[in-house]
Amino acid sequence: MMFSKSLAFAIPFLLPLVLATITDEEFVFNGFSDSSGWDLQGSAVMLKNGILSLGTTNAGIVQPKSHAFYPSPFQMRNLTDSSIFSFSATFAFSILPSDCDESPNSLYRYSNTDDGITFVIAPNTSFTNVTSYGSFGLLDPNNNGKLSNHLVSIELDIRYNREFGDIDDNHVGININSLNSSVSSPAGYYTDDTVSDLHPLRLSSGKEMQVWIDYDQRLMQLNVSLAPIPEPKPKHSLLSHTIDLSQVLLDYMYVGFSSSSWDSYSGFILGCSFKMNGEPASLDYSKLPRVNTTQPVTSRCRPASQPINVLSISIIAFSTFVFLGSAGTLILLVPIILVVRRCYRYREIREDWELEFGPHRFSYKDLFHATDGFKDKQLLGTGGFGKVYKGLLQLSKQEVAVKVMSHDSKQGMKEFVAEVVSMGRLRHRNLVQLLGYCRRKGELLLVYEYMPNGSLDKHLYNLDPEKPSSGWALRFEIIKGVASGLFYLHEEWEQVVIHRDVKASNVLLDGEMNGRLGDFGLARLHDHGVEAHTTCVAGTRGYISPELARLGKATKATDVFAFGSFILEVACGRRPVGVNSHGEPQLLVDFVLKFWQRDLIVCMMDPRLGEEYVMEEAKLVLKLGLLCSHPSPVNRPSMRLVMQYLCGDTPFPEMPDAYLNIRSMSELHDNEIASGEYDLQYTSVQTSISSLSGGR
Known part of the structure; x- marks a missing residue:
């Protein structure tokens, strides 16, 4: 009895010592295996190649x-005086779009994280009460x-x-008991001892990166650094937060990783290291598993053939054969059937008014044979207006x-073909030449000269890390080339040509990687000094100006707006319109404006460029993109002035007053009623610019 009482009295004092014996002070993993012993929950899994995958679905269930x-x-604190210990951690990771490889045998096919990755220190490993998506799998809104x-x-x-008060869609944050960051910064790193220009990184680029986390209990300082592998740990931290973690951490805490599981991005931990009261062991890059992305495996289904007409011919032939009841007669009918089928295959629409356009009219037969019957193996791309x-x-x-485009031959086809033929006379080194056209029932075929290096967007959004994206020098020359082509269309040719669909996918690269503006299927002509008469909205979402969305009137200024979106896209490596976690449209111009306001505009540069860009050129392009994207058409520069800025003939204004002309934007908003999805675009831009009314 005496022994039992003594033991009971001693247990509260012995328990911390017992726990201390079963806890560790450090770990290091250069890759993982099934026997690593980690506690995996939800969608986490260890892949065969040694990668810890966050967000993998189980039997297709997310x-x-x-x-x-x-x-x-x-053990996070000294149990005698309750003081917090210092700790440090580092880990290597990679986040990439989940459609990087859709092949059935891909290791990454079902690995998806929608909001990113968190390194977490938690009081336990059970998060059974978390049911919300988009919260890193840590907290529900009612517990935030x-x-x-x-x-x-x-x-x-x-x-x-x-x-959650996010600053953008590509940032690092320190969170304490919350999904709202106490401090945050655009993802990037510093390469010198002082805080100078931040070298931006795109977290979801698929590149392998490393994070360092250090807490100094004496200074109560929590520092976070980020750098691409194999760059060393930056001397200056990306984030530094003063906080007393003794009010947050319990005596014993668990260390690990967390994320939500969705269907857009894949998150991988390649290795990690953690240590109490000291520097963590360095990761051995030679031992880390690699995330080998591959080109997307597309599975095109050949469009169903149209057997009705051939079947009808066959039925007619069979009926005739039965009716005549003679094998000899059938032999005579076979050549007739073949001729009928041949004529049906190549039949076109030809009207008298097209005789004047003879030299520019291609026969469908020639185009059919040129493309090997329009087979999928000849397909260059598919867009909203047809296949190429x-x-x-x-x-x-x-x-x-x-x-190949669909068309209604009853609505303005004569005028449209006349403009197509006129544009066939355009000659400029930065324009793709339109050679001619062909009309078939329900189809309009436009013929262009072939550009061997494809469209610019395929180079901008190439997600294979083994294939470098286009460098800055090339991008800057392409921007100047497209500007030169638009200047020719607007002011130098015999008529004004409004392109109406300026975007990266319509900029093609020839054999020498010169950028050429192509696809004149939506273009319209009018004489100099005369206003255009187009009254329908045409173009691509994200490139359509507010006044075009409201009034349907295409002008040179609407082309300039699209050019502004285009050059921001080229510089930032981002599409003009994205979607936030609520499914709402997010404009690239809004993000650039926000970073311009904070004097961090170069942080919006495509991180795949690294440091290989000229700072002054980058700032010029980003600011010019903002100016061209001004919601008010009267405040956008002409393409002549754009060329002068790009060529250095005219200095770009440090603080363009036109961009802060809130009154003109208010008038636009008050006098015109925006419609549909483009009202979101106008409101978003207006709100962002209004926030700059203090000026910078």
């Missing part, structure tokens, strides 16, 4: 969270910010979420690109 924790807790959470997390966030096929003209041996 779960809302994904957790991976080291199995033993760490509570002191009882006892959570410290470092977020690598790839989604803009206004509810590669072809080789049999007689001239000229390579061409044939765009």
Whole structure:
């Protein structure tokens, strides 16, 4: 009895010592295996190649969270005086779009994280109460910010979420008991001892990167650094937050990773290291598993053939055979059937008024043979207005690109073809030449000269890390080339040509990688000094100006607006319109404006460029993109002035007053009623610019 009482009295004092014996002080993993012993929950899984994958679906069922924790807790404080210990961690990761490889045998096919990755220190490994998507799998909204959470997390966030006060869709944040960051910064790193220009990184680029996390209990300082592998740990931290974690951390805490599980991005941990009261062991890059992305495996289904007409001919032939009841007669009918089928295959629409356009009219038969019957193997791309096929003209041996579009021959076809033929006379080194057209029932075919290096957007959004994206020098020359082409269309040719569809996918690269503006299927002509008469909205979302969306009137200024979106896209490596976590449209111009306001405009440069860009050229392009994207058409520069800025003939104004002309934007908003989805675009831009009314 005496012994039992003594033991009971001693247990509260012995328990910390017992726990201390079963906890660890450090770990290091250069890759993982099934026997690593990590506590995996939700959608987390160890892949065969040694990668810890966060967000993998189970039998196609996406779960809302994904957790991976080291199995033993760490003693976070001195149990005698309750003081917090210092700690440090580092880990290597990669985040990339989940459609990078859709092949059935891909290791990454079902690995998806929608909001990014967090390094987390938690009081336990159970998050069974978390049911919300888009919360890193850590907290539901009703628990967000509570002191009882006892959570410290470092977020690598790839989604803009206004509810949590995110600064953008590509940032690093320090979160304390909350999904709202106490401090955050655009993802990037510094390469010198002082805070100078931040070298931006795109978290979801698929590149392998490393994070360092250090907490100094004496200074109560929590520092976070980020750099691409194999760059060393930056001397200056990306984030530095003064906080007393003794009010947050319990005596024993678990260390691990967490994310939500969705269907847009794949998150991978390649290796990690953690240590109490000291520097963590360095990761051995030679031992880390690699995330080998491949080109997307597309599975095109050949469009169903149209057997009705051939079947009808066959039925007629069979009926005739039965009716005549003679094999000899059938033999005579076979050539007739073949001729009928041949005529049906190549039949076109030809009207008397087209005789004057004879030299510019291609026969459907020639285009059919040039493209090998418009087979999928000849397909160059598919857009909102049709498919484009590669072809080789049999007689001239000229390579061409044939765009097949649907059309209604009853509505203005004569005028449209007349403009197409007129534009066939355009000659400029930065324009793709339109060679001619062909009309078939329900189809209009436009024939262009072939550009061997494809469209610019395929180079901008090439997600294979083994294939470098286009460098800055090339991008800047392409921007100047497209500007020169638009200047020719607007002011130098005999008529004014409004392109109406300026965008990266319509800029093609010839054999010498010169940028050429192509696809004149939507273009319209009018005489100099005369206003255009187009009254319908045409173009691509994100490139359409507010006044075009409201009034349907295409002008030179609407082309300039699209050019502004285009050059921001080229510089930033981002599409003009994205979608936030609420499914709402997010404009690239809004993000650039926000970073311009904070004097961090170069942080919007495509991180794949690294440091290989000229700072002054980059700033010029980004600011020019903002100016060209001004919501008020009267405040946009002409293409002549754009060329002068780009060529250095005219200095770009440090603080363009026109861009801060809030009154003109208010008039636009008050006098015109925006419609449909483009009202979102106008309002978003107006709100962002209004926030700059203080000027910078």
